[in-house]
Amino acid sequence: MAETAPNAPLRSPLSHVADRLAAATRASGGAIRLAELPFLAQIDLRLDAKGPAAEAVGLALDLQLPLQPNTAVRAGESTALWLGPDEWLLVGPPGTERDLESRIREAAGDEPVSVTDVSAQRTTLLVTGPHARDLLAHGCSLDLHPRVFGPGRCAQTTLGRTQVVLAAREEPRAGFWVLVRSSFAGYLADWLLDAATEYV
Incomplete structure (x- = not known):
């Protein structure tokens, strides 16, 4: 059994890609914003x-x-x-x-x-910006048009072949929550970063 320090700080599933998510956000000039919302x-x-x-x-x-x-x-x-x-x-x-x-x-x-x-089961990716829907549509079979999947909608679906819970946030310009199992979070973050290169 691996030993852990008793007072070691918690590490989120995507702490190792936080800098890359921030860099992609900056490079897009506001077209896309990617961030982890850890520990919800x-x-x-x-x-x-x-x-x-x-x-x-x-x-x-x-x-x-x-x-x-x-x-x-x-x-x-x-x-x-x-x-x-x-x-x-x-x-x-x-x-x-x-x-x-x-x-x-x-x-x-x-x-x-x-x-x-089930807090430890998933982490949450925040996807916002004017091209957030376009980015998600690259890997999701749902119709994400605002008339169909507008604010206050959610679904269990796949994104980049990964099972997720996708939620369109109700607040203006709040974008989407992508709730993904922690074990697949790194893969999905890489997929989003790759798909986002179109907007940077």
């Missing part, structure tokens, strides 16, 4: 969307769970992404995963729910 809290939630727990959890989080397929809802610093009829991914600021989990469990009470902290 991510909670996988499963419950009956029509049961009493759904409303109670929504009230506890001040965030109504989206019921329309492939949509996302943001309230405050938290976002709920629809993954299936009874499954959501809750995303919050780094370090809030325990708070989110305890609030969900307390609100659900004895109702059947599944609450799993």
